[in-house]
Each structure stands twice: as C-alpha cells, then as structure tokens.
Amino acid sequence: MRPLSLKGHDRALTRVRFNREGDLLFSAAKNKAPCVWFTENGERIGTYEGHNGVVWDLDVSWDTKSMATASGDNSVRLWDTETGKCLNAVNMPTPARSVSMSCSGNLVAYTTMKMTKNLSTLCVVDIRDPEQMLLENNMPMFRAQLDHGAVASLFSHLDDKVVIGNEAGVLLQYDVRNPDMPINANEKTHKYAINDLQLSPCGAFIIAACRDKTASLLDVNSLDQLKQYRSERPVNSACVSPIRDHICLGGGEDAMQVTQTAVSAGHFEAKLYHLVFEEEFARFKGHFGPINTMAFHPSGTTLATGGEDGYVRVQEFDDDYLEFKYDF
Amino acid sequence: MATADLLSSAPEAIESWAEAVEQETRSESIKDGVKTVTDMVEEDGKVYKVVTQFKIVTKKVPRSVAERRGWLKFGVCQNDPPGPQVSTTYVAEEVEMQFVRNRAGEQILDVQEEKQQAKTTSREHCRHCKANDHWSTNCPYKEMYQVEEEVDLNAAPEKPAGPGAPGRYMAPGMRGGERPDQRRSDENTCRVTNLPQEVDEQELRELFTRMGRVQRVFIARDKQTNLPKGFAYITYDLRLDAEKAIEKLNGYKYEHMVMHVELAKPSNN
Numbered sequence: 001m002r003p004l005s006l007k008g009h010d011r012a013l014t015r016v017r018f019n020r021e022g023d024l025l026f027s028a029a030k031n032k033a034p035c036v037w038f039t040e041n042g043e044r045i046g047t048y049e050g051h052n053g054v055v056w057d058l059d060v061s062w063d064t065k066s067m068a069t070a071s072g073d074n075s076v077r078l079w080d081t082e083t084g085k086c087l088n089a090v091n092m093p094t095p096a097r098s099v100s101m102s103c104s105g106n107l108v109a110y111t112t113m114k115m116t117k118n119l120s121t122l123c124v125v126d127i128r129d130p131e132q133m134l135l136e137n138n139m140p141m142f143r144a145q146l147d148h149g150a151v152a153s154l155f156s157h158l159d160d161k162v163v164i165g166n167e168a169g170v171l172l173q174y175d176v177r178n179p180d181m182p183i184n185a186n187e188k189t190h191k192y193a194i195n196d197l198q199l200s201p202c203g204a205f206i207i208a209a210c211r212d213k214t215a216s217l218l219d220v221n222s223l224d225q226l227k228q229y230r231s232e233r234p235v236n237s238a239c240v241s242p243i244r245d246h247i248c249l250g251g252g253e254d255a256m257q258v259t260q261t262a263v264s265a266g267h268f269e270a271k272l273y274h275l276v277f278e279e280e281f282a283r284f285k286g287h288f289g290p291i292n293t294m295a296f297h298p299s300g301t302t303l304a305t306g307g308e309d310g311y312v313r314v315q316e317f318d319d320d321y322l323e324f325k326y327d328f
Numbered sequence: 329m330a331t332a333d334l335l336s337s338a339p340e341a342i343e344s345w346a347e348a349v350e351q352e353t354r355s356e357s358i359k360d361g362v363k364t365v366t367d368m369v370e371e372d373g374k375v376y377k378v379v380t381q382f383k384i385v386t387k388k389v390p391r392s393v394a395e396r397r398g399w400l401k402f403g404v405c406q407n408d409p410p411g412p413q414v415s416t417t418y419v420a421e422e423v424e425m426q427f428v429r430n431r432a433g434e435q436i437l438d439v440q441e442e443k444q445q446a447k448t449t450s451r452e453h454c455r456h457c458k459a460n461d462h463w464s465t466n467c468p469y470k471e472m473y474q475v476e477e478e479v480d481l482n483a484a485p486e487k488p489a490g491p492g493a494p495g496r497y498m499a500p501g502m503r504g505g506e507r508p509d510q511r512r513s514d515e516n517t518c519r520v521t522n523l524p525q526e527v528d529e530q531e532l533r534e535l536f537t538r539m540g541r542v543q544r545v546f547i548a549r550d551k552q553t554n555l556p557k558g559f560a561y562i563t564y565d566l567r568l569d570a571e572k573a574i575e576k577l578n579g580y581k582y583e584h585m586v587m588h589v590e591l592a593k594p595s596n597n
Contacts (some may be wrong), residue, residue: 001422001423001425002419002420002421002422002423003419003423004417004418004419004420005417005419005420005422006416006417007415007416008416018370021389021392021393023389023392023393023396024396033403033404035403037417038397041411041412041417042383042412042416042417043410043411043412043413043417044401044405044412044413044416045399045401045402046399046401046405046406047402047403047404047405048403049403049404050542063392064392064396080397082396083402084402084403088497103506134422134465137408140532181510188429193576219562235515269426274385277433279429279433280428280429281428281433282425282426282427282428283426283428284423284424284425284426284427285423285426286420286423309396313420316424317425320425320427322423324427324431324433324434325431326432327432327433328433
C-alpha cells in the first residue's frame with residue numbers, strides 16, 4: 001500500500017477521527033489548530049483557529065455539523081465544522097484532557113485534569129442550552145469528581161452512559177442522570193494509565209488501550225473484560241475493524257525514551273490482531289515515532305494513524321490484507 | 329480526482345517575452361477521462377513546465393458527502409488553490425504489510441524481540457558430548473568424560489622429559505618429540521566432504537576405523553547453529569591407512585550423499 005502522508009501539524013498528533021461517512025478526517029495535535037482533510041486525496045480543507053494550547057482530543061457529531069475539542073488552554077470549544085468558526089468556548093479551572101460527543105450530537109462529555117486543589121472532573125454539557133455554554137462559571141448538567149485524572153472518555157450508549165478511563169487504569173461507567181456514583185467499574189483489567197477508549201462500530205464492545213502494554217476488549221454494559229491483546233510496548237490507541245473480526249493496536253516506546261532507542265527497537269508499527277484469537281497476525285511500518293492515535297475508516301479498508309512524529313498517515317489496505325482469512 | 333501523478337517536469341527555454349506571457353497561463357484539457365493540467369512554474373530563474381495528469385473518477389456518494397465536497401477552504405488554507413497541496417500532502421513510500429502468522433494461525437515471522445533475546449543469551453552447549461540441550465556441568469555423561477580428562481592430566485607431566493632442568497621454561501621447538509598438533513595434521517589426514525547434515529561422529533569413526541587406527545575425527549560445525557557444515561577431517565596414525573581410506577571410501581555412499589575423500593592440504597600456519 002502507498003499511504004498518504006499528511007503534514008498539517010508541527011507537533012505530536014493527539015487524535016485522528018473520521019466522520020460518520022468517512023469522507024472527512026479530523027486531526028488534533030499538540031499545536032494549536034486542529035485540521036480537517038478530505039480522506040480520499042488528503043487535501044486539507046481547513047484549520048480551526050482559536051485554541052491557545054495543546055489540543056488533547058476532538059470529536060465530531062454524527063451529522064458532521066459540529067465538532068468539540070478539549071484543550072490544554074483550559075477550555076472546551078465547539079466548532080462549526082464547515083466554516084471553522086468557534087461557536088462556543090467553555091473555560092475551566094484546569095486543562096481539558098478528553099472529549100466525547102453523544103449519539104445525538106447534543107451532549108458533550110469532557111474530562112479535566114487534576115491540578116493543585118482542583119480535582120479531576122467528568123462533565124457533561126448540553127450544547128443546546130446557552131446557560132451551560134457560557135464562557136465562565138458554567139453549570140454543566142452533570143459533574144462528577146474523580147480521584148484520578150481521567151485521560152479518556154467515551155459515550156458508550158446513546159446519550160446516557162459515559163465511560164472514562166483514568167491514570168490508575170480504572171474504568172468507570174457513569175449514568176448521565178446520576179453524577180454521584182458510577183454504575184459500573186473495572187479495576188482489575190489494567191494497572192497503568194488508559195490512553196484511549198473507542199467504541200466498536202457495532203456498539204457492543206469498548207476497546208481500551210493501556211500503558212501496561214495491553215489493550216482489552218470490554219463489554220459495553222458491564223465493562224467486563226472479554227479479550228486481552230498483548231503488545232511489546234505501551235499501547236496508545238486501539239480500534240476495531242468495522243467489517244472484520246480484527247483490531248488494530250498502535251503505540252511504541254514512550255515518547256520520553258524515543259531518542260534513546262533505535263527505530264527498530266521502538267516498535268512503532270501498527271499491529272493487527274484477530275479479535276477472538278487475541279493473536280497478532282500482521283503489522284506495518286510507517287511512523288518514525290510512537291503511534292498516538294488511530295482510527296478505522298467506516299469502510300474498513302482504510303486506517304488513519306497519527307504519530308508522535310507529527311504526521312498523519314492514511315493507509316488504504318491492499319488485497320493481501322483484505323483477502324487474508326483465518327482457516328478454522 | 330483520486331490520484332494525482334506528477335508525470336514530467338522538463339525545463340524549457342523561453343525565447344521571447346511575448347511567449348513567456350502566453351505560457352504563464354494554466355492550460356487544462358480533458359480527454360478519455362484523464363484531465364491534463366499544464367503549469368508553468370518559475371524556480372531559480374528558470375521556467376519549468378509541469379504536466380499533471382488526473383484520472384477523473386465518478387462516484388456515487390451520499391448527498392451530505394457531495395455537499396461537503398464543495399466546502400470552501402478556511403483557516404490557514406483559506407487561500408490555497410483547489411486540490412491537495414504539496415506542502416501538506418504527499419504520497420508516501422510503498423509500505424508492505426508483514427504477516428506474522430499464516431492462515432492457519434501459525435507464526436511465520438520471528439518477532440524482533442525474540443531474536444534479540446536469542447542474541448544476548450548464549451546458547452546452551454555441552455563441552456563433553458557436544459549436545460545443545462544442556463551445559464557441560466549438567467552433562468549426564470560427565471563422569472565418563474572426566475575420567476578421560478584425568479587420564480590425560482596424569483599422562484601430561486611425563487611428557488616434558490626432554491633436556492634441560494625440570495621446571496624451567498623451554499620453547500616448544502626445543503622440547504623434543506613431535507608437537508601433537510603437527511603430528512595430527514598434514515600428511516596422515518584425509519578431508520571428507522559431501523557429508524549429510526545429520527552426520528554422527530561415532531558412525532563416521534566406525535566407518536574410518538575399518539581402514540586403520542583413527543587418531544582424531546573432526547566434524548566442522550557452524551559457529552552459530554552448531555550444525556555440521558558437511559565436511560570432516562579424519563586423522564590416522566599412519567599415512568598408509570589414510571591412503572587406504574581414500575582409495576576405499578572415496579565415492580562411498582553415506583546415507584543419501586556420495587562421500588568425497590581426499591588428502592588434506594597442509595594448512596598454512
């Protein structure tokens with residue numbers, strides 16, 4: 001395959017995401033402006049100017065009308081995807097670390113980091129309510145205080161359940177109507193920070209990527225661990241194929257240690273595992289730094305990866321992968 | 329529109345200003361589903377003609393996707409012309425997918441980590457019985473071999489009974505008697521080639537002992553894998569036996585191979 005290499009950011013990528021149809025690719029990095037691209041030819045359509053710090057996460061609504069971003073400049077912003085205009089900005093006392101849009105596109109969940117006496121929080125705001133979208137002193141419809149910083153958040157079911165993964169490797173599921181107690185928790189599966197949570201395209205599983213060199217497949221309702229995928233290096237991102245029983249893991253040697261290791265020893269490849277057998281069956285190279293984020297195209301034939309090296313690579317799989325089948 | 333191939337960029341001299349003005353314009357032509365765009369690009373004082381060919385692909389897409397195709401550029405790309413920009417987008421080098429497992433789920437590719445581990449830890453190898461599954465200290469035949477070594481040690485002190493006071497250093501050449509390695513090599517040795525990989529030292533010794541007393545059998549082995557390389561040296565006590573062995577065993581069928589036996593060439597050192 002000949003991947004498209006997109007250089008729209010001069011710093012490490014933090015998130016790549018396709019919209020629902022897969023014609024647009026959104027990318028966020030540690031520089032200030034997220035980008036939007038045409039998936040087909042890699043043409044950059046625009047950049048979203050307004051943040052004043054690292055953009056940790058972004059999510060796009062189902063209809064690709066609006067996009068939410070979480071930034072290290074202590075704000076969550078809502079954008080008009082077509083024009084690049086910032087619709088709302090919500091300031092917070094501490095940096096926002098992750099963001100997720102609900103199924104309807106009306107609710108936005110975000111987590112904030114722990115800093116001095118400000119605890120880490122998980123908040124949900126309704127973007128239709130102007131009161132909740134004020135710049136200062138906003139009153140979100142849901143606010144839960146967390147013991148550990150939450151690195152990843154995800155609307156796991158329609159508009160009513162949010163799953164977060166924190167720095168201690170604990171997964172918690174909250175009901176949006178009850179901020180006091182999580183309805184589900186999984187403390188056993190992971191021991192270190194959870195870097196990424198993604199919903200499988202069928203909506204039945206969550207895949208969690210963890211710094212403990214594993215990724216796990218979890219039941220969306222109970223958070224029970226169903227499968228575990230072992231890698232040689234910390235896993236930064238994992239996603240499930242929309243068309244086959246495959247998952248893809250991306251990661252690599254920690255960004256801090258990258259300069260001390262050879263490219264070959266860093267394991268910067270993306271790895272394909274069988275969903276059920278938990279076995280790695282293929283891998284491909286590309287980035288010269290760890291992969292920070294990856295996303296499957298809704299068609300299942302294309303995979304976008306974003307690396308610590310500042311590049312987004314859009315791989316369109318060849319027949320050797322598409323025709324690969326396990327005999328069983 | 330999906331693929332953009334840069335076909336040629338040949339420099340072309342421009343004769344007059346009038347011509348240059350004419351050529352600055354961008355020309356496009358569509359023929360058989362291929363759109364050809366000819367651009368004049370000025371760089372380093374020279375004018376280059378850049379011909380870009382696009383394949384026009386018609387696709388059916390959802391209405392929303394078609395509408396998004398018409399989005400205007402914004403942000404830092406506001407002033408960019410349509411199409412992918414060279415500064416942000418390029419087609420990277422070909423990447424091969426490496427399959428770690430085959431269809432049956434068997435591992436076909438060594439994962440790098442395992443290879444490195446194999447390199448760092450030295451391989452188990454027994455000095456006594458030359459096996460690779462244990463160290464010499466754990467050798468089940470250790471006692472047997474140790475007896476032999478002790479015999480050698482007992483025999484050793486008797487050897488330097490040449491001239492000169494005992495306990496004084498003597499150059500090897502002055503010690504009298506033949507040096508063991510000299511006696512071993514050269515004229516009494518035959519070189520056996522074309523041996524099968526699974527050659528057994530004991531079998532080989534038995535075979536060559538039929539021609540006379542064999543002093544030493546040496547099977548060359550690969551340093552890394554410890555597998556026989558396919559040749560061996562047989563040293564006899566007498567040159568006559570070596571010659572006999574060459575006569576009788578050259579062309580001998582050993583397992584599935586035809587052995588080749590010749591006199592060993594004297595080594596250089």
